[in-house]
Amino acid sequence: MAQDRAPTRIQRKNRAAILDAALEVFSAHGFRGATVDQIAVQAGLSKPNLLYYFPSKEAMHAALLEGLLDTWLDPLRDLDPAGEPMDEILAYVRRKLQMSREFPRESRLFANELVQGAPRIHDALSRDLKALVDEKVTILEGWMAQGRIARVHPYHLIFSIWSLTQHYSDFDVQVRAVLDTEDPFDGASDFIETLYRRLLSPP
Amino acid sequence: MAQDRAPTRIQRKNRAAILDAALEVFSAHGFRGATVDQIAVQAGLSKPNLLYYFPSKEAMHAALLEGLLDTWLDPLRDLDPAGEPMDEILAYVRRKLQMSREFPRESRLFANELVQGAPRIHDALSRDLKALVDEKVTILEGWMAQGRIARVHPYHLIFSIWSLTQHYSDFDVQVRAVLDTEDPFDGASDFIETLYRRLLSPP
């Protein structure tokens, strides 16, 4: 089989092209809404050729999802308990927003999965995601106890950051329809930063 | 045809059952991910029977979407320019949050549509939605100019309300995975209210 040992130059190139095409199509239409043919056209390869590199449509989707959650949580992972609380949180917000802006397809792939009940990543959520959030919430609670940031529900604080930042990639049609702008993120950064400054400034 | 004049008792009952089933299935799997068979089973009717009441799967989806945007915007419509600014905004937030809690399926139907580029409601968005938001933004700007609430980007203020409130219904799997709770809205209301009080209190 092609996938067994030391990938060749062609294998690397084609697998990458397929995953990119799959990301494009899955993020735009959801798993069920995407067809292998669409992905093949997008990748510039024939359908049987795709299935030479991936055993099934499922496998392509799984390959995309596999690394995604990890990458997606990296910005939160970098929240430093030793840093200045307000700076750390604002930096996290900025990283998250930048990620949404730079990788809207990944964001939508994830959103599609979540809206439909996350059938394929449910376990990862209640294991890895929960563990990381729990850990970071402890840090936030520490900062609040020390009076270095205002006291708010720490879990909802994190949810709010996810929600505000991803809104601009996941629902960008809506934002664009209202704002009539090219870049849905325009002005979002300032607004969100102001929001968290006012919410979290110690009394 | 059945749909022509004065619907009978049976027609009313069955059409309602079909739409409820369709909402259940479409909101959980998206348009393409839903099958007429699933809807039929959910509704307790046979597939040809569904197609006796609706000419196509598309028609069922359209019937659901038709009223949805209007209903969805009602909370914003009620924002009263004559009211006390902070009260009005907080009341809007509460109405929106309650709507997400009470009608999570409708919210997800809408989210599914938006994430995938809103192919079927794009026009309604840039017409009706935009018009309403523009109107209400004028009110917000007035309040800000009078110094009755703090000055923030009014469009992003509205986006933030949408984003924060709908997050709990659209992505409730994620919230539940982290919080380990029955009700994903638990605590959300207090958090969001605090957030807008601090963001918008005049300087």
Add this chain to the structure above:
DNA sequence: GAATGATTTGACCATCTGGTCAAACTCACG
């Protein structure tokens, strides 16, 4: 440049799915 393994593809298949239709059944009403 021949041999070997990697890559590509046209043709094909089974299943799923939206939709049709004629026949059967049920109901309301005179």
Add this chain to the structure above:
DNA sequence: CGTGAGTTTGACCAGATGGTCAAATCATTC
């Protein structure tokens, strides 16, 4: 009850879709 309209369904169809396969083509190495 009988009758006609309203309702229901089993059987069926056409097209889409995920996936297979043997044969052909290409790359690499000796």
